[in-house]
Structure formats: C-alpha cells, structure tokens
Amino acid sequence: MAVRVVITGLGIVSPIGVGVQTFWKSALHGKSGITAISSFGDFPMESYRSRIAGQVSDFRLPDPSEDKFSSRVDRYAQFALAATREAIQDSGLDLEKEPAERMGVMAGVGMGGMMMGERELTTLYQSRKPHRVHPNFIPTITLNSASGILALAFGAKGPNLTISTACSSSIHSIGQALQAIRLNQADVVIASGADASITPLVFGGFCSLRALSTRYNDHADQASRPFDRGRDGFVMGEGAGTLILESLRHATRRKAKIYAELAGYAATNEAYHMVIPREDGSDIARTVSLALKDAGVSPSQVDYVNAHATSTVVGDDVEVKGLRAVFGKRLNTIRVNATKSLIGHTLGAAGAIGTIVSALSIQTGTIHPTVNYDDPDPHCALPGLSTKVQKKSVRVGLVNAFGFGSNNAVLVLKKFT
Amino acid sequence: MKSSVNKSSQLSQQVYHTLGKYLQRDPKNLHPEDSLRDDLGLDSLQTIELVYEVESAFDLQIPDEDFGRLTTIGAVILYLDERTHAQGNALSDPHPTPSAKNSRPAPVVKKTKTRPTSKKSRT
Numbered sequence: 001m002a003v004r005v006v007i008t009g010l011g012i013v014s015p016i017g018v019g020v021q022t023f024w025k026s027a028l029h030g031k032s033g034i035t036a037i038s039s040f041g042d043f044p045m046e047s048y049r050s051r052i053a054g055q056v057s058d059f060r061l062p063d064p065s066e067d068k069f070s071s072r073v074d075r076y077a078q079f080a081l082a083a084t085r086e087a088i089q090d091s092g093l094d095l096e097k098e099p100a101e102r103m104g105v106m107a108g109v110g111m112g113g114m115m116m117g118e119r120e121l122t123t124l125y126q127s128r129k130p131h132r133v134h135p136n137f138i139p140t141i142t143l144n145s146a147s148g149i150l151a152l153a154f155g156a157k158g159p160n161l162t163i164s165t166a167c168s169s170s171i172h173s174i175g176q177a178l179q180a181i182r183l184n185q186a187d188v189v190i191a192s193g194a195d196a197s198i199t200p201l202v203f204g205g206f207c208s209l210r211a212l213s214t215r216y217n218d219h220a221d222q223a224s225r226p227f228d229r230g231r232d233g234f235v236m237g238e239g240a241g242t243l244i245l246e247s248l249r250h251a252t253r254r255k256a257k258i259y260a261e262l263a264g265y266a267a268t269n270e271a272y273h274m275v276i277p278r279e280d281g282s283d284i285a286r287t288v289s290l291a292l293k294d295a296g297v298s299p300s301q302v303d304y305v306n307a308h309a310t311s312t313v314v315g316d317d318v319e320v321k322g323l324r325a326v327f328g329k330r331l332n333t334i335r336v337n338a339t340k341s342l343i344g345h346t347l348g349a350a351g352a353i354g355t356i357v358s359a360l361s362i363q364t365g366t367i368h369p370t371v372n373y374d375d376p377d378p379h380c381a382l383p384g385l386s387t388k389v390q391k392k393s394v395r396v397g398l399v400n401a402f403g404f405g406s407n408n409a410v411l412v413l414k415k416f417t
Numbered sequence: 418m419k420s421s422v423n424k425s426s427q428l429s430q431q432v433y434h435t436l437g438k439y440l441q442r443d444p445k446n447l448h449p450e451d452s453l454r455d456d457l458g459l460d461s462l463q464t465i466e467l468v469y470e471v472e473s474a475f476d477l478q479i480p481d482e483d484f485g486r487l488t489t490i491g492a493v494i495l496y497l498d499e500r501t502h503a504q505g506n507a508l509s510d511p512h513p514t515p516s517a518k519n520s521r522p523a524p525v526v527k528k529t530k531t532r533p534t535s536k537k538s539r540t
Binding site: 214274 | 484
C-alpha cells in the first residue's frame with residue numbers, strides 16, 4: 001500500500017491578507033484584493049490596456065536579525081520565505097530535531113525574479129556598462145532562487161526542485177512533493193508556490209497577449225468574475241502559498257495536527273497549443289480521472305472543487321466541460337468555488353493557494369464565496385457555486401490548475417480519517 | 418465577406434503590406450474577403466500578433482471590445498478606415514495625432530450579455 005501523505009502546516013501571502021488567519025477571514029467575507037495599479041514609475045498607465053491587479057499591499061520584510069535571507073532575494077522569493085516560515089510554525093515541526101537530509105523543498109514558480117531582472121536589464125541598456133551588472137543578478141533571477149533560499153533558510157537537505165509550468169506550477173510542486181514522500185526520498189517536504197511579477201514588462205506582456213480583463217479598470221473589485229457572463233479576462237495577482245507535507249507515519253509519530261490527506265495527483269499535457277486549451281475539455285477530464293484513480297476514489301465521492309477559473313472566456317468554459325465529462329449531472333450538486341475571484345491569478349502561487357483553501361474547507365466544512373458571480377454564464381453553469389459562504393462537510397476535494405504550454409494538473413485532497 | 422474596400426487606397430496597401438509581412442506571403446495573393454481564421458489559418462494568438470503588427474504600423478491601440486470585428490482582411494481595412502476618420506485624420510495618414518493615440522471607449526462596467534470573442538488563453 002502506498003505511503004499516505006498528509007498536510008500539517010499552511011502559510012500564505014496574498015492580496016487579501018498575509019497569514020492564513022487573515023486570508024481566510026477575508027475570503028469568507030468575500031473581500032476582493034483587486035485594486036488599481038497606481039503606477040509603474042514613469043510609464044504612462046493609460047498605455048496599459050489593463051490597469052488593475054491583485055496586489056499585496058501589507059507585506060513587510062522581516063527584521064534582518066530574524067531573517068538574513070529576505071534582503072538577498074526578489075519579491076517572489078521573499079513571499080515564499082514568509083509563507084514557509086508561517087507554514088513551518090503552524091506545523092509545529094522542530095527543525096532542530098528533524099534530520100535535514102529527510103526534508104525536501106518543491107517550489108512552483110511561473111515568472112521568478114522579474115523585478116530585479118527588469119531593473120538590471122534597463123540599467124544595462126541605458127548605461128551600457130556591463131561591468132555594473134549587479135553581482136547578485138544571476139542568483140536572484142535563476143528560477144530556483146526560491147527553492148534554494150528555502151533550503152538554506154530552513155535547513156532542508158533533501159530533494160530540491162523548482163517546477164515552472166506557468167499557471168499550474170505549484171500544483172505540480174505539491175504533486176512532486178507527494179511523489180517524493182511516496183518514494184521514500186523524504187519524510188517532510190516544503191511544497192511552495194510563489195510569484196510577484198506585476199512589473200512593467202511582464203504586465204505589458206500579458207496585456208499584449210490580450211489575456212487580462214480590461215473592461216473594469218475603474219471598478220477593480222468587479223474585474224475577476226469567473227463563470228460570469230460579463231467576464232473578459234483574468235486579473236494578474238501576486239502572492240505565495242506553502243504547505244508542509246509529511247508521511248502519515250511521521251506526522252502521527254510527532255502527534256501533528258492534520259488538515260487533510262493529500263491523496264492523489266495527475267499531470268498531463270494536451271499537446272495542443274501554447275496558450276489555448278483544447279476546446280472540448282477532454283484532456284482536463286482525463287487529468288481529473290487520473291488524479292481520482294491515483295487517490296483511489298470514484299467521481300461519486302467528490303463533494304468540492306477548487307476550480308482553476310481564471311475568468312477568461314474560453315478557459316472557464318472548457319474547465320466546466322471537462323468537469324461535466326467526469327461528473328455528468330452530479331456536477332450540479334458538487335460545491336465549487338473560484339479563489340481567483342478574490343485575489344486574481346497569482347500564477348505560480350495559484351495552485352498552492354487553491355490547495356490551502358481546499359485544506360481549510362475540509363478542516364472547517366466551510367467554502368468561501370465566489371464574488372462577482374452576478375450573471376451566471378449558461379455555457380458553463382455551475383449550480384454548486386455561490387456568492388455566499390457555503391457550509392458543507394467536504395470528504396473529497398479537487399484542486400485544478402491549467403497552464404501555458406498545454407499542461408494540466410489536478411490534486412485530490414481527502415478528509416483525514 | 419464581400420468588402421467594398423478599395424484595394425488600391427494607401428491605407429489598404431499598407432494593411433496588405435503589414436499582413437503580407439506577418440504572414441510571409443505576397444500581398445498580391447491576399448484578398449479582402451479572406452477570413453483571418455478560415456482562409457489564412459490564424460488561431461487566436463496569431464490573430465492577436467497580427468493585430469499587434471497592425472497597431473504598430475498605424476500607431477494606434479485596438480481595444481478588446483473591437484477585436485471581434487476583425488474577422489477578414491476587408492474588415493480590418495474598414496475598421497482602420499473608421500478609426501482614422503474618427504480621429505480626424507486623412508485616410509492616407511497612418512500616424513494619428515498623439516492625443517488620439519491612446520483613446521479608448523468608455524468602459525462598460527456592469528453585466529454584458531455578449532460574450533467577447535478574444536481572451537481565449539488558458540492561463
């Protein structure tokens with residue numbers, strides 16, 4: 001029998017709160033973290049089609065006497081450090097007693113250190129002084145700067161990987177953490193996801209891709225509206241989420257609090273298009289089915305889905321098609337919510353934040369509202385989705401994430417019994 | 418689409434030149450009725466790239482709301498003709514005044530009944 005893996009610690013940095021308690025309270029109140037971008041320095045904001053984002057406004061760097069690492073890394077890795085510090089504290093792990101070699105790190109990162117990247121690029125091209133490129137530039141922008149700094153900061157000498165699959169990155173990082181524990185490569189894995197790239201170039205790039213909402217620039221809190229007829233693109237966000245995963249044996253031995261069991265994972269590719277999903281949703285359905293099989297549960301046992309639900313016209317449609325192919329009419333009774341309606345799309349952090357939400361829903365029997373679901377789109381009708389808090393005992397939940405590069409990822413969480 | 422656009426106008430020629438360059442095809446083989454999707458085989462990302470090239474050539478921004486209109490080469494030419502007229506520029510002037518450069522229609526705030534035709538990305 002496969003090794004069982006459980007979630008024992010959570011940490012989060014989000015546009016609606018730094019820290020799980022603040023985040024969850026805001027989420028249950030349906031608070032929106034989407035606000036206007038005040039400026040990109042000297043850049044004319046009116047030249048950006050979209051001018052809103054899910055921005056983290058209350059993040060403070062820790063005192064250097066407590067954390068000598070944060071000042072050496074880009075904003076996204078600072079978020080990952082803060083979320084992980086909270087998750088480890090929450091888990092009650094005593095790092096001094098844990099064998100370092102049995103603790104791993106899996107980080108999901110979409111864009112990485114673009115803040116320093118853009119700054120150094122601009123400086124170089126303006127100054128034409130290559131000898132003035134900052135010595136910390138390369139260590140900062142390499143995509144594994146977060147997984148590396150997490151290992152240093154928390155003394156994790158086990159498997160250490162960075163997974164970059166755009167918007168599904170951290171579902172894969174959590175999934176790979178599950179696999180590492182199943183393969184007995186580690187007892188504990190820090191599974192994290194982070195991104196903070198609301199920068200002039202990256203934001204401009206998503207604008208040019210015409211992927212972002214543009215219709216609600218003057219009403220930011222209405223812009224992210226998954227499954228609503230008035231949706232017109234996603235809202236970019238930033239943040240981080242970390243989960244502490246352990247083998248059940250390890251968690252039981254130290255009498256850890258258990259939020260939920262991480263029971264299944266599937267990763268597939270549509271081999272279809274770099275940015276457009278296959279329109280019949282068949283590969284999403286295949287991914288969900290594989291994840292359920294991995295978890296050893298049937299579709300009839302699923303009571304909750306944390307949807308990918310970015311608020312793009314086609315993406316939301318296709319996700320529902322995929323879910324309907326697996327669950328049929330029963331989808332009408334499954335509770336669904338869209339965390340991105342509150343915080344926007346945090347890219348590499350999105351899967352980890354969705355998994356944290358799912359773990360909290362399983363633990364508390366509470367499902368946060370999906371805001372702006374004012375005019376349900378009949379093309380992707382979801383009767384189980386509500387603008388109000390739903391009370392529901394969740395036994396099995398799914399977390400979906402789909403990313404550029406034609407890739408799909410699904411996790412299955414179970415109530416721990 | 419049977420278009421009434423004049424293929425020989427300066428604006429049309431510039432559109433054909435821009436499209437031919439993007440598509441790596443001789444502009445002579447492009448026609449007003451050519452559908453960007455069905456005849457030229459462009460997917461939504463390629464259509465966005467093509468419009469990006471048109472925006473660059475004509476120094477204007479095309480808002481998402483107008484994207485659904487750009488279905489054929491003729492529709493693109495007619496759209497640009499309207500935009501340049503609306504901006505008070507001569508048809509032949511592909512460079513509108515700076516004040517018109519970033520003009521955007523007033524945003525629609527509440528619910529809409531129409532489904533936008535762009536925004537196909539998965540993200």
